[in-house]
Amino acid sequence: MDLHKFSISQLLDGLKNKQFSSTELTKHYLKRISKHDDDLNSYISVTEDLALKQADAADKRYHDDKALPLDGIPLAHKDIFCTKGVLTTCGSKMLANFEAPYSSTVYERLNSKGMVMLGKTNMDEFAMGSSNETSYFGPVKNPWNLRNVPGGSSGGSAACVSAELAPVATATDTGGSIRQPASLCGLTGIKPTYGRVSRFGMIAFASSLDQGGVLSRSAEDAALVLEAMSGHDPKDSTSLNYEAPDLISDINKPIKGMKIGLPKEFFEKEMPEYSQKSIQQAIEVYKNLGAEFVEISLRNINLSLPIYYIIAPAECSANLSRYDGVRYGYRCNDPKDIDDLFMRTREEGFGAEVKRRILIGTYVLSAGYYDAYYLKAQKCRRLVANDFLEAFEKVDVILSPTTPGTSFKAGEKTNNPLEMYLQDIFTIPANLVGLPGLSIPCGEHEGLPLGMQLIGNSLEEAKLLQFAHSYQLNTDWHKNMPNL
Amino acid sequence: MALTDKELKEIAYLARINVNQNIFPSLKKELQDILALFDELNNADTSDIEAMSHPLDLSQPTREDQVTEVNEREKLQKNAPLVKSGLFLVPKVIDGED
Known part of the structure; x- marks a missing residue:
């Protein structure tokens, strides 16, 4: 049986009807990983023993008629989510030997629903990058073309789901790190409203922007897993005080008469012809x-990139100050004094992109520059938020491209940070204002997939998934998978 | 705004990141390019605009101050690079006799 072709609900049916066991399903995926992942490098750790143990427990629950909602479904976790007793590296030399002493809420929730962890996926170091080339554990390849990048920072999660080395994966998105790789790997990727998914045990990059989410092969799969991992968590003070949303009940409802906004500023940007054509289709x-289209204006949207590259590095410089070579993580050899310990540990333990962002963040927060940069950026952030508030008075969702184009060649942008930053030009605004966003496949160019982005109003993940699902019921782009 | 050598050295020290002389000029150029991106914000009128530090403008909740964690020093120190008798070891930070 081609079990890797099954959707999550098909897998759940098969498990319930005893067509196959979770152990068989898990072994099927482990076999695919060992066969294909040497080429892709999408996993940092494969947790085979733990997976088989969890699968066995799921099988027992099916046998006893006590199955949990997602019992026995395998998944991969981005290596940014702490998993007790398992290596959690965040793609960095700094944490290359770090065994988390506790588990993230995301892991705990999905574990408590019966999901089976296959392993931890590769990522850009500390989630900083758009091509998965900054990982200490080596770059991830795009399964559609091994010379190309899978996007980032959740490139390992995207590559493994696209190559069918996991049915679904968790991921995180600070400026586009779920949606951009979804677009480049032909997947569905959703970043919920800020605060929907607990950040407890999710290694911090930029705390006011970071949000966990899902990379999957359909909106329906994404809905099942996102619902299971969402909801209030007292361990995260920024967690929204709402129950997990019901993302399934309305997913089949027609979108007839609903309104889609097209932000003119996005469509004024230079775009390859194939992108324009795919979006038009x-x-x-x-x-x-039966959806209606409305032209909208997000007047201040062009401020998003500079706002992001002030706020994200500022928060990153504060968050990453914890890596000091003393309590955990990498430590340099033979420090001659305390400053030498800190300064060489951080020089040697962090990669170039992480250091660039810490230095930028330190600069914009330093005495004399705080008002000019950080405070100014926080004010401009509200201008962008006001534009969205106004837009959502008129429309249900906003549609745009997810990325400027399809996947690019490995190495093409590594020497030009600014060009790499432009990858996230369409995705960053949703993070700045905390809105939910998703990307779904909507075309192909020269054998590489391309996605479109839908941005929803605060807390309206269900509506976003309804739009994505109705598109997927009427198109086949999401069904195309690469030939390995 | 141009980033001077002196400023780069200062922020590198504030961030406690050693910068090798070999990469100093290229790093300075990269950081300058990124800083140039920020000029665009100068054109935005923010005179009556309040800063936004939380994407949904929510404030932090509070709770009773209760002990919720048990002491797990040994477990937590398993990840430490250098530990002796339950203490983290660092180079000497106080001058004087040994």
Whole structure:
């Protein structure tokens, strides 16, 4: 049986009807990982023994008629989520030997629903990057073309789900790290509203922007897993005080009569012809489903990139000050005094991109520059938020490209940080204002997939998934998977 | 705004990151390029605008101050690079006789 072709609900049916066991399913995926992942490098750790133990426990629950909601479904976790007793590296030399003493809420929640962890996925170091080339554990390859990047920072999660080395994976998104790799690997990727998914045990990069989410092969799969991991968590003080949203009940409801906003500023940007064509075709699909299109204006949207590259590094410089070579993580050899210990530990333990961002963050927060940069950026952030508030008075969702184009060649942008930053030009605004966003496949160019982005109003993940699902019921882009 | 050598040295020390002389000029150029990106914000009128530090403008909740964690020193120190008798070891920070 081609078990790796099954959707999550098909897998749940198969497990319930005893067509196959979770142990068989888990072994099937482990076998695919050992066969294909040497080429892709999508996993940092494969937790085979733990996976088989969890699968066995799931099988016993099925046998006893006590199955949990997602019992026996394998998944991969981005290596940013702490998992007790398992290596949690965040893609960094700094944490290359770090065994988490506790588990993240995301891991605990999905574990308590019966999900089986196959392993931890590769990522850009500390989630800083858009190509998965900054990982200490080596770059991840795009399964559609091994010479190309899978996107980042959740590139390992995207590559493994796209190559069918996991049915679904967790991921995180600070400026586009779920949606951009989803677009480049032909997947569905959702970043929920800020605060929907607990950040407890999710290694911090930029705390006011970081949000956990899902990379999957369909909106329906994403809905099942996102619902299971969402909801209030007293261990995260920024967690929203709402129960997990119901993302499944309305997913099949028609979108007829609902309104989609097209931000003119996004469509004024230079875009390859194939991108324009794919987006235009997607618009036609939605028109045929009865959606109405409204041109909207997000006047201050062009401020998003500079705002992001002030706020994210500022928060990163504070968060990453904890890596000091004393309490955990990497430590340099033979420090001659305490400053030498700190300064060489951090020089040797962090990669170039992480250091660039810490230095930028330190600069914008330093005496004399705080008002000019950080405070100014926080004010401009509100200008962007006001634009979205106004837009959502008129429309249900906002549609745009996810990325400027399809995946690019490995090494093409590594020497030019600014060009790499432009990868996230369409995705960053949703993080700045905390709104939910998703990317779904809507086309292909020269054998590489391309996604479109839908941004929803605060807390409206269910509506976003409804839009994504109705598109996927009427198109086949999400069903295309690479040939390994 | 141009980043001077002196400023780069200062922020590198504030951030406690040693910068090798070999990469100093290229790093300075990269950081300058990123800082140049920020000029665009100068054109935005923010005179009556309040800073936004939380994307949903929520404030932090409070709770009763209760002990919720048990002492797990040994377990937590398992990840420490250098520990002796339950203490983290660092180079000497106080001058004087040994």
